[in-house]
Amino acid sequence: xxxxxxxxxxxxxxxxxxxxxxxxxxxxxxxxxxxxxxxxxxxxxxxxxxxxxxxxxxxxxxxxxxxxxxxxxxxxxxxxxxxxxxxxxxxxxxxxxxxxxxxxxxxxxxxxxxxxxxxxxxxxxxxxxxxxxxxxxxxxxxxxxxxxxxxxxxxxxxxxxxxxxxxxxxxxxxxxxxxxxxxxxxxxxxxxxxxxxxxxxxxxxxxxxxxxxxxxxxxxxxxxxxxxxxxxxxxxxxxxxxxxxxxxxxxxxxxxxxxxxxxxxxxxxxxxxxxxxxxxxxxxxxxxxx
Amino acid sequence: xxxxxxxxxxxxxxxxxxxxxxxxxxxxxxxxxxxxxxxxxxxxxxxxxxxxxxxxxxxxxxxxxxxxxxxxxxxxxxxxxxxxxxxxxxxxxxxxxxxxxxxxxxxxxxxxxxxxxxxxxxxxxxxxxxxxxxxxxxxxxxxxxxxxxxxxxxxxxxxxxxxxxxxxxxxxxxxxxxxxxxxxxxxxxxxxxxxxxxxxxxxxxxxxxxxxxxxxxxxxxxxxxxxx
Numbered sequence: 054x055x056x057x058x059x060x061x062x063x064x065x066x067x068x069x070x071x072x073x074x075x076x077x078x079x080x081x082x083x084x085x086x087x088x089x090x091x092x093x094x095x096x097x098x099x100x101x102x103x104x105x106x107x108x109x110x111x112x113x114x115x116x117x118x119x120x121x122x123x124x125x126x127x128x129x130x131x132x133x134x135x136x137x138x139x140x141x142x143x144x145x146x147x148x149x150x151x152x153x154x155x156x157x158x159x160x161x162x163x164x165x166x167x168x169x170x171x172x173x174x175x176x177x178x179x180x181x182x183x184x185x186x187x188x189x190x191x192x193x194x195x196x197x198x199x200x201x202x203x204x205x206x207x208x209x210x211x212x213x214x215x216x217x218x219x220x221x222x223x224x225x226x227x228x229x230x231x232x233x234x235x236x237x238x239x240x241x242x243x244x245x246x247x248x249x250x251x252x253x254x255x256x257x258x259x260x261x262x263x264x265x266x267x268x269x270x271x272x273x274x275x276x277x278x279x280x281x282x283x284x285x286x287x288x289x290x291x292x293x294x295x296x297x298x299x300x301x302x303x304x305x306x307x308x309x310x311x312x313x314x315x316x317x318x319x320x321x322x323x324x325x326x327x328x329x330x331x332x333x334x335x336x337x338x339x340x341x342x343x
Numbered sequence: 344x345x346x347x348x349x350x351x352x353x354x355x356x357x358x359x360x361x362x363x364x365x366x367x368x369x370x371x372x373x374x375x376x377x378x379x380x381x382x383x384x385x386x387x388x389x390x391x392x393x394x395x396x397x398x399x400x401x402x403x404x405x406x407x408x409x410x411x412x413x414x415x416x417x418x419x420x421x422x423x424x425x426x427x428x429x430x431x432x433x434x435x436x437x438x439x440x441x442x443x444x445x446x447x448x449x450x451x452x453x454x455x456x457x458x459x460x461x462x463x464x465x466x467x468x469x470x471x472x473x474x475x476x477x478x479x480x481x482x483x484x485x486x487x488x489x490x491x492x493x494x495x496x497x498x499x500x501x502x503x504x505x506x507x508x509x510x511x512x513x514x515x516x517x518x519x520x521x522x523x524x525x526x527x528x529x530x531x532x533x534x535x536x537x538x539x540x541x542x543x544x545x546x547x548x549x550x551x552x553x554x555x556x557x558x559x560x561x562x563x564x565x566x567x568x569x570x571x
Contacts, residue, residue, distance in 0.1 A: 069366070069367060072366040072367075079531075079534070079535060079538055080542075083542050122533050122536065123533065123536075124536075125532070125536025125539060125540075126529075152387065152388045152391035152392065153387060153388070153391075185394075186391045186394070186395055187395065188392075188395055188399075190444070191444060191447045191451075192443055192444070192447060195447050204399070205398070206399075206402070238529060243455075243456075246451070246455045246456075247447070247450075247452055247454075247455045248447065250455070251451050251459075262532070263525050263528040263529045264525050264526055264528075264529035266525050267518065267522050267525055271460065274463060275459055275460055275462075275463030276463070277455065277459055284528065284529065284532050285532050285535065304532070304535045304536070307535050307538065308532055311534075312527075312531065
């Protein structure tokens with residue numbers, strides 16, 4: 054039996070070895086941080102400028118659709134946004150379109166309360182209201198835009214929405230000055246874009262996993278989305294601008310190193326594919342014959 | 344540290360490692376993790392959805408908005424598909440769901456996804472920095488040529504349109520590459536999220552202990568006699 058060539062050996066490599074290399078590359082920065090700088094992207098810069106310039110008393114809608122698997126990528130941007138808006142005395146109406154997101158919201162509220170100056174205490178119903186989980190359909194957003202109080206009569210804790218002081222002048226989508234949409238990895242930012250931003254012109258900021266970045270970039274370029282923070286990278290950029298360095302900054306180095314490993318693997322596999330393609334005689338246009 | 348604190352750490356740590364053990368091999372620990380995730384997610388979702396129904400349909404039906412009861416009846420009619428004689432009834436709520444869904448989506452999409460996207464392609468080619476002019480040219484050429492790739496009628500099938508559509512095909516391939524890169528980054532970031540959790544100072548010792556035990560089990564399993 055002929056001895057296997059180098060290319061054949063590479064092709065038959067056990068995937069477990071690749072997984073092990075990937076895990077090791079992920080763990081290296083935890084043991085020895087590499088100090089890779091984090092440049093600020095244009096979309097994150099516009100996102101932050103929008104938040105930082107919100108006037109006092111503005112009413113903001115914050116939607117959270119991250120789940121436990123995607124929240125590590127979006128938590129930093131989301132909770133720092135909450136903190137910054139509260140520091141600027143904005144009023145926030147929270148809701149989620151994911152049934153597993155309400156506990157994540159409560160966790161982030163605890164972080165925000167712990168990071169506010171001791172002189173500032175948040176009052177429920179005055180500074181913020183939490184509507185909790187609402188059905189994840191486009192009709193839900195259309196209903197909020199048309200008649201919020203008619204659609205949601207109770208908040209997440211069973212209180213009447215009309216009895217909350219900050220809701221006195223908030224009746225429909227028109228009464229909001231900004232939408233901050235945490236999409237997780239769901240791709241439901243279209244609901245806000247089609248039913249809210251398009252109809253009323255309310256500025257829309259998006260926090261999303263990197264999986265949605267190519268889709269959202271079209272709307273950033275057209276100006277329909279005013280700013281965005283994508284994945285761990287966007288979170289780390291927000292941490293860097295705001296000065297609240299945390300998990301996202303820590304996660305960028307493992308991300309960069311593992312992306313490098315994957316790029317090398319892709320380059321090797323594509324080179325092998327090309328070498329085999331040129332080695333194999335071809336007699337059919339567009340295909341190889343062995 | 345109380346037993347509750349230890350369990351609060353050891354349960355998520357163990358199940359994270361159980362799920363990651365699939366990278367080594369399909370095994371019962373992975374299956375336990377996956378089934379428990381599906382079961383607990385379904386239970387949690389059921390509770391949240393029931394609460395949403397109570398808030399948005401049941402309570403209003405009995406507090407001056409009787410029309411909301413119709414939505415509950417329509418929702419119940421969805422379950423008639425499990426009964427042979429009454430299966431036809433589920434078509435009505437489905438018609439409402441599809442009708443409103445499509446109506447709302449199309450209504451918003453014309454402006455947000457069609458006209459605004461077209462007008463966003465009217466970009467200045469002679470003003471701004473050299474980089475922005477180059478980007479604008481790239482956007483316009485990319486959009487136009489990609490669109491020609493989807494012209495299938497015979498009238499447009501000549502050598503000029505074919506060369507433009509070939510350029511479009513390269514732009515489309517670059518887009519697929521960018522999407523693939525985003526998906527890869529997303530998966531890696533999801534994994535980093537869990538690794539981050541496992542290496543938290545308070546979790547690290549438990550993570551190492553559970554990983555060693557799981558690895559010992561997975562390797563030892565290979566040496567056990569297999570069932571015929």
